[in-house]
Amino acid sequence: MSVIELKNINKYFGTGISRVHVLQDINFAADRGQLILVVGPSGSGKSTFLTIAGGLQTPTSGSVEVEGKPVEKLSKAQRDKLRLNQVGFVLQSYNLVPYLKVREQFEFVDKIKKQGTLNKPELADLLKQLGISELVDKFPGELSGGQTQRVAIARALYANPDIVLADEPTAALDSEKVMEVGKLFKELAETRNKAVVVVTHDTRLLEYADKVYEIMDGKMKSATKPA
């Protein structure tokens, strides 16, 4: 069974003549241990797809299932809980709370999520894997773009989610860093058995993906496995 599955998703915005069909009959599935890319140009519906997959928005029609449970039937508070426990977000910017040191970003998660987060050795292992063990006493403002992105990934994984949803995680990085992030996501998906879904228009990440979905004008092409 897929960790997350989107079935016949349709999403409309607006009403009357300004009504826009943003997502059209989207079908998507992600399994544990896989890095899945959703690629497409700006305005293609990638972000809407991500927000629906993450339970931030509900589709106009269709169904989103996380571990076989339909998300659209959950209340707002239950969807908060779903995002806290099962979905980790890595966003383009503002990933981290600016006035919390790196280690405090994790402490804050502990204040909200009383159990189920990584324990100390697991966190140390994750930070080592991400190469950010030395940054724990730094504020986000003291980190480079690449370091900030790695800390954001660590923050998303700290709550030990089943799914990691990343929104344009390489938007502000140079080619070398893009390769690093791609490799890292691939490694994290495999070693930590997570379903990592990356929404991007950066084709440099293709070589790391297990599956690629292409989205164009709200329509998603079936998954392909990159050569």
Place this chain on the structure above:
Amino acid sequence: MYLALKEIRHEKLRYGLIISMVALIAYLIFILTSLAFGLAGENTQAINSWDAKSIVLNKDSNISLTQSLITKDQAKDAKLSSKEAVIGSTLVVAKHKGKEKISASFIGARKSQFIIKDLKLTSGHKARTNHQIVVDEKFKTDGYKLGDKVTLNSFKDKYEIVGFTKNAKLNVAPVAYGTMTTWKYLRGMPNAPVSGSAIVSKNAKYNAHSSHLKTYSMNKFISKLPGYSAENTTFGFMIGFLMIISLVLIAVFLYILTMQALPTYAVLRAQGIPARALVSTITNQSLILMASGVIIGGALAAMTGWLLPVGVPMAFNIPVLLWISLGLMIMGVIGAAIPAQKIATVDPVSVIGG
């Protein structure tokens, strides 16, 4: 609380400034309140020391003690008990060679009635003759001492200060207690068939049985003291406005900070942090800011009270100041309501771009 404290610690200058502003407002409120109480006290100290519930004045006196006169016949009809006392009141200027003149309120009273019987002295003894007076300690502060012989107004007679009493001010002027005979003399009617200016009673429903006299509650009488209500209303308005200013200040400040931090809150909401946790952050921040400001303002006010000269009429009424502090905290919570509403309704989708 975690996020609230962390943000304040990280943004020391920003939050330091707002705490300073709250502290200054709290300080001003504490000082004004203490001044209001101090001045109100100086208006009514003597009255409060009598522990009387009502006062009978001539009905045409416009509720003014100095304008009122009660005749001997009226006093006789009034059937005075041990709970009633006749007083005579007039304004005097006390003079003594080489010392500053003091404007005082002369209260003439009978030795046998409770005004004089209950009078508590800090030194000396009560007036035994018509040329002896007991005065408020303000006289002592101004250099007068026991045995000093003062003249009152333009009269040639001298009156010896034989006792000092504490907290005896009426309408801000220190009181000089003497005999009824002296009062009549000072009013220029030594042989007139006049008993006094008023009858004060410990009985709230005392009736003087005269169509020319009217009984007023002590509160009503106090509210009619010259300038008393105007003064208190002015202070009340100032304190009220300062409270509202503190509310607006905290609301504007937190609103600006919240608007700046909205993307961060949106990210946290996207990450599944409940809105309730984020709303409590802003409320806690507001409470921390107000509490810090109130504590600093309170400390500054206490220091001011300690440094000010004795003559400045300030009375720190701790229960009232605690209520005001609580009021300021509530203002803080109300001030946080608008930014809290912004946080509660922030759309996490707004941070998913592209």
